[in-house]
Amino acid sequence: MNEVTAIELYEKARRLHERGKLSRAEQFYRKAIKTNKRFAPAHNNLGNMLVDRNRLAEATRAYQDALAHAPGDPRVLNNLGNVLHLRGKSKEAVSLLYTALETDPDYLDALNNLGNALSSLGRFNEATAVYHKAIQLAPNFAQLHLNLGRTLMDSGKLEFAIDSFTQAITLDPNYAQAYYSRGNAFQDLGQFTDASESYQQALQINPSASIVHLALSGLKKYEDTDPHIAVMQNLLGTYRQDDPNRAMLCFALAKAYDDLREFDRSFHYLSEGNRLRSKQLDYDLENDRALVSTIEGLFGLSSCNFNSASDSDLPNIPIFVVGMPRSGTSLVEQILASHGHVYGAGELDTVNRSLRSSIRQGSTKNEAKLEEDILEMSVEQLRRTYFETLSTLNVPERYVVDKMPLNLLWVGFILKALPEAKIVHMKRCPRATCWSIYKQHFSTNELGFAYRLADIAGFYNLYSSLMCFWHARYPGRIYTLEYEELTESQEHETENLLEFCGLEWDPNCLSFHNTKRPVTTASAVQVRQKMYRGSSEKWKNYEKYLDPLLNTLAN
Incomplete structure (x- = not known):
């Protein structure tokens, strides 16, 4: 009798669920389970x-x-794998999804979810193969082409990614996400007119897509008569005060009013956008203080004399460009990647992903411990993992640039695991760097410090202290390049940079803005322009608002 009742309750819940009545559906699912x-x-x-x-x-x-x-x-395994992936537990998700596919190899939803999880782990070749199998089963399923395109884009194959996005659009001409993704790919390739057109096509389909408005704002130089400003202001009024979509629109409107030199209005929107983003990420600077303290303590130990990783040949010599975000790391990568023997790989997550797993959190936020035996294994693991990353890139250039800025945390590990690596530290005026960070809505959630002025300055002070520590621990192994000096003496500073990296002179490095290559960072527009001076002074337009930043930097 209970079985029949449970089925009846379940069927009622399912009908409510299909009609979008989620609260009522939950009640009946729980009654069925009870x-x-x-x-x-x-x-x-x-x-x-x-x-x-x-x-x-x-x-x-x-x-x-x-x-x-x-x-x-397999259905339950697929659903559990998908939700774990959504929660950032993609390794567990991959295992469950492969298990689901052992029972049903042609399970389309599981193939799609597996591709998504593999891609998030940086296993792009595997993800691409999975999507291709899924597309063979369902060639007219536009979402598969979109997901394949995103994976190809993440692996640097932008032209192929554009083909996949275009195929998704052909299958579904009203697929706003595909237009948006294609716009991102065009932007990364420096094809800004094509990018703008794709963004506008996405907005014709979905006028309320805040993320697309934000992307489009980055390509525009606003004038008073630009109707896009009023469109964004009207859309802003339709969202609840705590809606995350408001944050993106606020950053876009701040950019517009900065272009118009209406700095008070710009800061009003910027302050609100950062408040919303900070609330969303719930960042605590003490966690990063504990991490930096742990790293410095470990590398400062006199007993910490473990050997460098084995010096088996790497496919390429890595050049790590580190520093604060918005300090000029993308510019330096573009300069280096203009050299005939250098490939710019962008921001690779290999080091951070490999080493974060070596951190074991204690019973409170302030207790983080790295054990030496785990560290030794981590150094060996980092070399193996980085070897795999370089092998997957499979580029003919002798040198590969990895410009993940926050690899600054892991400099000691890198030099232990990859003794042949070059470390370039990009340094910029603290106030200019911190202000540029505050102006930016980053696509990643990993930069939680970026949305409160005091947190930005606090993290900057941590970074500055840690880089001094690395310089003292590894004298002569880290080359510091000052952004302002590079803009003032481009040729001289470029010569010194190339010499440190072991590269001969290449005049193409001076005309870096003409180099055709993907740039996937927030600086994708700037690196297509000639070197210019004065960007480090823009914070002064907002100086009256910056006491929390300036006071923390001073302390």
């Missing part, structure tokens, strides 16, 4: 409903309960 706790479909669909409501931790538990009562069910 009636029969072993009824796996109710647990599974409860998980689906919780995903729809963005309650991902609860959805995980629901799928785990479903799996306990239906072991090996």
